[in-house]
Amino acid sequence: MPTIRYTSADGDVREISATTGDSVMQTAVRNGVAGIVGECGGVLSCATCHVFVDAGDADRLPPVGELEDEMLDGTADDRRPTSRLSCQLVVSDELGDLHVTLPEAQE
Amino acid sequence: MRPTNERGVLVIGASQAGVQLASSLREQGLDDPITVVGAEAHPPYQRPPLSKALLQGDLPTGSLVFRSPQFYAEQRIDLVLDQRITSVERRPDGSGVAVSSSGRRFPFTRLALTVGARPRRLDVPGADLAGVRYLRDTDDALALREDLTRADRVVIVGGGFIGLEVAASVRRLGKDVTVVLADDRLMGRAVGEPISEFFRRAHERRGCTLHFSVGVAAVTDDGNGRATGLDLTDGTHVPADLVVVGIGAVPRTELAEHLGLRVDNGIVVDEHGLTSDGTTVAAGDCVNCPTPVAGASPRMRFESVNTAVEQAKVAAATLAGKRLPYRTPPWFWSDQFDLKLQVAGLSQGCDQQVVRGDPGTERFSVLYYRGDTLAAAECVNSPLDFMAVRAALAAGSTVPAALAADPGTPLRTSTRPSSTGAPAPRTHGQDVLA
Numbered sequence: 404m405p406t407i408r409y410t411s412a413d414g415d416v417r418e419i420s421a422t423t424g425d426s427v428m429q430t431a432v433r434n435g436v437a438g439i440v441g442e443c444g445g446v447l448s449c450a451t452c453h454v455f456v457d458a459g460d461a462d463r464l465p466p467v468g469e470l471e472d473e474m475l476d477g478t479a480d481d482r483r484p485t486s487r488l489s490c491q492l493v494v495s496d497e498l499g500d501l502h503v504t505l506p507e508a509q510e
Numbered sequence: 511m512r513p514t515n516e517r518g519v520l521v522i523g524a525s526q527a528g529v530q531l532a533s534s535l536r537e538q539g540l541d542d543p544i545t546v547v548g549a550e551a552h553p554p555y556q557r558p559p560l561s562k563a564l565l566q567g568d569l570p571t572g573s574l575v576f577r578s579p580q581f582y583a584e585q586r587i588d589l590v591l592d593q594r595i596t597s598v599e600r601r602p603d604g605s606g607v608a609v610s611s612s613g614r615r616f617p618f619t620r621l622a623l624t625v626g627a628r629p630r631r632l633d634v635p636g637a638d639l640a641g642v643r644y645l646r647d648t649d650d651a652l653a654l655r656e657d658l659t660r661a662d663r664v665v666i667v668g669g670g671f672i673g674l675e676v677a678a679s680v681r682r683l684g685k686d687v688t689v690v691l692a693d694d695r696l697m698g699r700a701v702g703e704p705i706s707e708f709f710r711r712a713h714e715r716r717g718c719t720l721h722f723s724v725g726v727a728a729v730t731d732d733g734n735g736r737a738t739g740l741d742l743t744d745g746t747h748v749p750a751d752l753v754v755v756g757i758g759a760v761p762r763t764e765l766a767e768h769l770g771l772r773v774d775n776g777i778v779v780d781e782h783g784l785t786s787d788g789t790t791v792a793a794g795d796c797v798n799c800p801t802p803v804a805g806a807s808p809r810m811r812f813e814s815v816n817t818a819v820e821q822a823k824v825a826a827a828t829l830a831g832k833r834l835p836y837r838t839p840p841w842f843w844s845d846q847f848d849l850k851l852q853v854a855g856l857s858q859g860c861d862q863q864v865v866r867g868d869p870g871t872e873r874f875s876v877l878y879y880r881g882d883t884l885a886a887a888e889c890v891n892s893p894l895d896f897m898a899v900r901a902a903l904a905a906g907s908t909v910p911a912a913l914a915a916d917p918g919t920p921l922r923t924s925t926r927p928s929s930t931g932a933p934a935p936r937t938h939g940q941d942v943l944a
Contacts, residue, residue: 424573425573429573432576432577433575433576433577433578433581434577434578434580434581435533435577435581435584435585442815442816442819443558443815443843444556444558444559444574444815446558446559446562446563446843446845447850447893448843448845448850448852448893449841449843450893450897470850470893473893473894474893474894474897476894476922477893477894477896477897477898477901477922478897479901510904
C-alpha cells in the first residue's frame with residue numbers, strides 16, 4: 404500500500420498507509436490528520452484541503468484541473484507552484500508514495 | 511437511582527454534526543469517555559453525495575465514510591451503530607441514561623443532541639404506494655438507485671436542492687425528468703431570483719420539464735399498489751414510473767420534547783449551542799439557533815454541512831467548559847449537472863444586488879448588500895468569487911458594489927474594511943485576507 408507522508412506547517416510528520424482509490428484528502432480526514440479539513444467531501448467546493456506537494460512528486464501527479472486551478476487561486480494560504488487540492492490526488496499503486504506539506508491555514 | 515457505570519458525554523446522532531462534535535471534544539482536550547450512538551447501521555458518512563455521485567452510480571458507499579475505525583479507537587470515541595434512542599431518564603444535575611428501542615442503556619454525565627431531520631412527507635392519497643421515494647440516508651439512496659434501473663420516466667416533487675440535484679442526476683442517466691413544485695421559482699427559500707431564473711433555464715436547456723406553482727392532488731395507482739404518476743391540482747396528469755419527493759426536512763425534536771427542552775422549528779439553542787435546560791447541547795439540522803450574522807432574521811434553522819460542523823465545534827467547546835460563540839457566516843454548495851452553485855452568507859434582508867458576469871455564459875455571481883455592506887454571494891461556476899466573498903464575510907470586510915459589478919476586477923483584491931459591520935469573530939482558524 405502506498406504511504407502518504409503529511410508534514411504539518413510546524414514540521415510534525417505523520418505517515419499513513421493509504422487505501423488505493425482514496426484521495427490524499429480522504430486519507431488525511433479519515434485518520435484525523437490536523438490541517439486538512441475537506442469540508443465539502445472532495446467535490447471542489449471548499450478549498451480546505453490545500454497541500455504543497457514535494458517538487459519531486461509534482462511531475463508524477465495528474466495535471467491541475469480547470470476548477471481546481473481556480474480554487475487554488477483563492478486558498479487561505481497563498482498558492483505556490485507546488486500547490487494542489489489534495490481531494491484531487493487519488494492514491495494508486497502506480498503513483499506510489501507521496502509527501503505533502505500542509506499550509507498554516509485552510510479557512 | 512444512580513447507575514453504577516455513569517460515564518462521560520453521550521452524543522445522540524452519528525452524522526456530520528455528531529462526529530464533528532465528538533472529534534472536537536477531543537481537540538478541546540476533554541478526557542472523559544465519549545459515546546456516539548447512531549440509528550443507522552452504516553458507519554457515519556457524508557450525505558451530500560447521495561443525491562449526486564452515488565445516485566449516478568459512480569461511487570461505492572464505502573467511500574463516503576468520514577473516519578476510519580482506527581480514528582475512533584485512537585480518539586477513544588465509542589461509536590455505537592444501529593441503536594435508535596427513544597427515551598432519556600434524567601436527574602436534576604443534567605446527567606442520566608438514554609435508552610434505545612432495543613432496550614440498550616447509555617448512561618451519561620452530559621448529553622449532546624445531533625439528531626438531524628427527516629424528510630417532510632407528501633400528504634396526499636397514494637403517497638404510500640410503491641415507487642414513491644424520499645432521499646435522506648444511504649439506504650434511501652441505494653433503493654432509489656435500484657429503482658432507477660427500471661424507470662424511464664421520473665417525476666420529482668419539490669424544486670429545492672434535493673429535488674433539483676436528483677433531477678440533474680436522473681436526467682444524466684438519460685431518463686425523462688419532470689419536476690413539480692408549489693413555489694413559483696426554484697430553490698426559493700435559499701437563493702435570490704436571478705439564481706432561480708438561471709437554474710430554471712439551465713434545467714430546461716438540459717431537457718427537464720418544470721411545472722411551477724402547482725400542488726400534488728394524488729399519486730396515481732396501477733391497481734397493484736404501484737405508482738403510475740401524479741395528478742396535479744391544476745388537473746394535469748404527469749405519468750411516471752418513479753416518484754421522488756423532496757419537499758424539505760422536518761427537525762427530529764421528539765427527544766428534546768421528551769426532555770422538556772424548548773422547541774420551535776427545531777431544538778432552540780443559544781449561540782453556544784446550549785439548550786433551554788442549560789446543560790444539554792445540540793447542533794446541526796435539528797437546531798434553531800441565533801443567526802450568526804447581523805441583519806438577517808434573529809434565529810434560523812439552517813441545513814448545511816458547514817452549519818453542522820461549526821455548530822458542533824461550538825457545542826463541543828461548551829461541553830469542554832469554554833465559551834465560543836457561533837458567528838461563522840454560513841456557506842453551502844449544490845452541484846447540478848455541470849453547474850456548481852456556491853453560496854456564502856445570508857441574503858435575507860438585503861436591499862441591493864449586483865450581478866457580476868453574464869448568466870448566459872453559465873458562469874456568474876450575484877452579490878448581495880445590506881446598505882453598502884456585502885452580506886452574501888451566490889456564485890455559479892465561479893469558485894474564485896465564492897472564496898473571496900466567504901473570506902471577506904469571515905473577516906468582516908466588504909467589496910464596494912461598483913467594483914464588484916466589473917467581472918474583470920478580482921474580488922479578492924477589492925475587499926475593504928466594512929464601515930457598518932464589526933468584524934465577525936470566527937469560531938476557528940484565522941483571517942485569510944492580507
